[in-house]
Amino acid sequence: MANVSVASVSRALNGHGGVTAETQQRIREVAARLRYVPHSAARSLITRRTHTIGALLPDLHGAFFSELIRGIDLAARARGLHLLVSSSHGDAEEAATALRAMQGRVDGFLVMTPHADEAFIEQNMPTPTPAVLINTHVPGHRHAVVDIDDRGGARAMVQHLVDHGRRRIVFIAGPEANNDVRERENGYREALEANGLGANQLIINGDFSEESGFRAAQAILGMNPRPDAIFAANDMMAIGCLSALAEAGVNVPGDIAVGGFDDIPMARYVSPPLSTVRVRIAELGETAMERLAQMIESGEDMVVPPRHVAGTELVVRASCGGSAPSRRRHAPPTGA
Amino acid sequence: MANVSVASVSRALNGHGGVTAETQQRIREVAARLRYVPHSAARSLITRRTHTIGALLPDLHGAFFSELIRGIDLAARARGLHLLVSSSHGDAEEAATALRAMQGRVDGFLVMTPHADEAFIEQNMPTPTPAVLINTHVPGHRHAVVDIDDRGGARAMVQHLVDHGRRRIVFIAGPEANNDVRERENGYREALEANGLGANQLIINGDFSEESGFRAAQAILGMNPRPDAIFAANDMMAIGCLSALAEAGVNVPGDIAVGGFDDIPMARYVSPPLSTVRVRIAELGETAMERLAQMIESGEDMVVPPRHVAGTELVVRASCGGSAPSRRRHAPPTGA
């Protein structure tokens, strides 16, 4: 102590006023000298604020989540918030457990999980805690929602293929439970229908793995008449396709054009470079975090911001045989 | 309340005994019905345990950190610990701030930052808090250290190149401040000397970016006599080399062999597939986390485990012209 009561210390360090500039100065000096740090638990106990937000993600693996976390972290630290991460490895029960474990430890949730259907939300999300649902099409109005424009991106890709003369476009789907996939498939369908090709729907199931893309391409090569384009629901499957096609001696994009989704860093490096749909993932995370911060600050009469949809961007490279590849060899991929 | 005092509730929920099985049962039922969750701040206040560990990383970008966090998360959740992440974007001051901000909020630190020299540690790490330093060559004995065997990995790669007849091997270094790079360079040197090639040291500086690898390769092409192998301190630079060499019409590995370090996912997909040194990153994170948990549990008379060095693994693919590429086309890369 520096000849002063705990109350004054609190006031001095929090800068709430009610204390002379001089004593504030003195207290701060002493605090620094003593390497005093306020006990955050005690503070949280009385303040009911933890200055921490909890992120529940389906997995922490791969470029997607890396980018997402990065965006979230960026926005969080800009606001002086801490980030508590947790992955819910596939299992819905595990996700619920993780959510419960974070309960009370955080001021708000950032939730992205395939298990987040309405019942799950209802059951496991404490009403008073603000939450932003990422990429989760739940109609509820109690939580904010931030989505990727999967449908629009898929439409753009298919439209591009159609514009360049492709007519028999196969879509390689992903795991059925996945919302993104459903939306990408919807976009595929809409684009075909918009071009009077509704009857040409060709859908093969995959599971997001390179392997499944490889197998899908083999199946496609056996189809008659042979398709002239493949649109995979993600880049890894598209890359699997490229392998299979190369192995079979099929020319890409001459014989078959290939498009993916995500624009993972690798997409630029495969041969031929993969056309794909870029999602500004870090931006998605930032937006979600910003929304959440806003909800938290709004306090009692919480305002739930309207649904936000993160745009996508068609990245044309050699694999889809469109215009000259827009890939400049040594420009770093934007946003990556 | 269920006809019982707060003390009994505490005992029932924590299972410390001192309460009838019957009442414990009853209390738990009521708690579940009321969706009661203990206030973690209050608990931390008295327990002086947060059940949270703080991870300070230099960045959250890219495959490396994605893997690292994944490993950490895995080990953390296996022990029921929460994970607070923070990136210290480059700046040492920022790292210090982040560390201070986590102070008191966590039971232990996982620190990986290029700024973690001795002074930094001394200044910013609160002595009583357990900490594990990842990939940080600080001699202090107060903290545990977990490292990558950069030197051994580099030696293995260079030895492999020498074994296959290469004699003029260029090393492309990374940012000077980086510990990994220094060690990789040491390994390079040691391997050359061990083979009586100590006089053939050829080192070019890079900065870990693809671009710098590209430029380095151009420089190398101008050297006389021309080197017959390139060993880049990381995969991205190696990939930049491949681009430059392909552009110049140089045959890889015929004219020049190329090796990288990290085994990023992309390494398998470039052309030719890149030989590299794999680091089991997730394992590194897991080990670090386990050590930390061990230190935390050991309590007052904290035992600091001895330095642990995560092994590396030479991954031979086509780019180094060794034996037939060991890459099986559709086996998923192990550990990725």
Added chain:
DNA sequence: AACCCCCATGAAAACGTTTACGTTCCGCGC
């Protein structure tokens, strides 16, 4: 039948803050 010990339970202190509420002191106006 009396005593003792142990176990289940309750009461209360403690953890380290924030904040509402007093208290003191100073300066100013009447």
Added chain:
DNA sequence: GCGCGGAACGTAAACGTTTTCATGGGGGTT
């Protein structure tokens, strides 16, 4: 000169747990 207002600061309550200690009751032993 007296009173009054306001600013600076101290006192103490409150936050929700855990844990120590006290209390009571039941069962076993002598």
